[in-house]
Amino acid sequence: MLIGEVARHSGVSARMLRHYDALGLVRPTGRTVGGYREYSAEDVRRVFHVESLRSLGLSLKQIGRALQDPGFTPSALVSDLIRWTEDRLERERELLERLRAIDASAPTGWRDVLRIVELMQGLDSASAARRQQAVLARSEGVPAPADVLAGAVLAESDPHVAGALRWALARSDGDGMATLAAGARSEDADIRRRAVLAIAEMPETPGAAAMLADALRDADTRVRGHAALALGRRGVTAAVPVLVGMVVEGSNDVEAAEVLGTLARDHGCADRVVSALVAELDAPTADSATRICLTQALFELSVATAREVLRRLASDDDRAVALVASAFVGELDGRSAGDRGARVRSASGRRKPRR
Template sequence: MRTAMRIGEVARRSGVSARMLRHYDAVGLAAPSGRSSAGYREYSADDIVRIFHVESLRALGLSLKEVGQALDDPDFAPGEMVAELEVRTRARIAREEDLLARLRTVADAGADRWEQVLEVVALLSGLESGDASSRQRAALSAEAMSGERLARALLDEDDLNVAGALRWALARSGDDPTSVLITALADRDAQVRRRAVSVLVETPGERAVVALRSAVADGDPTVRSRAVLGLADRGDPDVVPALIDLVVDGVADVDAGEALGVIAADGAADMIVAAVVERLGSDAAVRRRIAQALGEIVGPAAASALNRLADDSDEGVAVTARYLIGRR
């Protein structure tokens, strides 16, 4: 009897993207209870129930940290949570209405009312502070700032908490930061390019897709893998060769194998298996990673390829293939 599902099947059945499932796992919010011998995520029925609980609570406006507390605290009171969310939402609406009123005053007053202009300048100063907590407070109050300005601040930010607040403000701004991010992809600093591609994978629109495709050729493995996986999460079949490269090179190969399984499920299994098998060579480590990727792909073509690898001259490859055949 089947007891676990891989990430691709969970994504298809739950509607939660593979990228988000990987993020939930990384932050310990909805981690799979099992791992295969090859390191692939295996979700139980209880794991999937928790994923649905996470999605339901996020829809109410809770942060990921608050979702974790709600699910893990046995004394958690839902009624109190709803009341607190209502108070928080009303306070946020009041702040935004107050900000809108002040901006209208600035626009109407011209050069005679500089107090409001100075408040905006103070906000910018907060974002540029050397103190991370000051930058975070400024970011959480910066929804009305332009998406371009927020994106530039995000590209310069190395504190994860501040970066999260800036992402939140950028999403709420409603502006398209793609132009700034495209420019950042040409920066000499790999850290800047990594931040840019991380925002691009969450940015909607065809321009973001084009930018991600250009980042696939980046010389930094982290930039390249993030771009490839971001395109895969959008269901881009043209990214299959790049995903196979990640598997062969051993760069984010587990995530790349899972992404190949998701794309293959849309009817491209035979083509993907053929392309994967072409990369088999003399390196046993590569063949083992390819076997692991084939284990993520459903259908007779992948099964046939695994059967051949079950007789591989390298015992590690053969054992891996036989294990994956037993899991099908």
């Protein structure tokens, strides 16, 4: 079979077949009277063998060794090929994400594209200072792609850079919620925590409240806590049990108590909050330190039912709890007396003068 016929049957160009011949990969066993290459059936099979190995990503040098060395085993080479292919796919995936991010930002010219690429390169820096600078120094005329910022938020471990990223994301043209939602479902608790923190700082975005509500049931206490603080500040009373749990655990307990106080005063759930705190106070497992934290939380509520509990605690069997409660009762009584005096003075100032 002449070279043209082999090319037609194999799909390998005549030029490539000549290259195989020059490298010694596939040398035709015969020549015609006129000096043309003539391939035997075995030569053609070898051409197909070469093409099969090329399809796996082997170089021509590796193919030559594989076909000529009987002792050459494929296991080690195949393992290397798997690793190289995985690396190549990862690079391709990163490139695809960059291209999609640029496309989503709707650049109007190559200058916009270059600025966005510069931002992404800055976010990939090993230096936390460089990453933070890339976020804060971006051009105001070119909106940062929300998906790029959201992805960076989920990956960022430095708290200062993460704060800058959340700030920029909340002010970006897009919302990045799809990326954050995927992060909130991650198996990595740190990624879920970063996602919830970012969602909490976003403007009122459709779906954000539902994602935060789902996070209240998260297995990680930090994730639940961030979600509860965010929802509580938005007046969502479903956060009460988690906030009370934060007080008990001593995890961001001051913030949790402040949010409970706001919910009790402004959102009509004072009795529910007080009952939850009292239940923890009376729990057999509550130690002195925990009960003091709960007492402090009751003081933050500034509602009548909480004051009644504080007066009861002023006579508690635990002397430390009783002293803290007594101090709070005294301060509340002082505030009440001051308020009454202010009202009396105000009323006196409005009386008509005697004639």
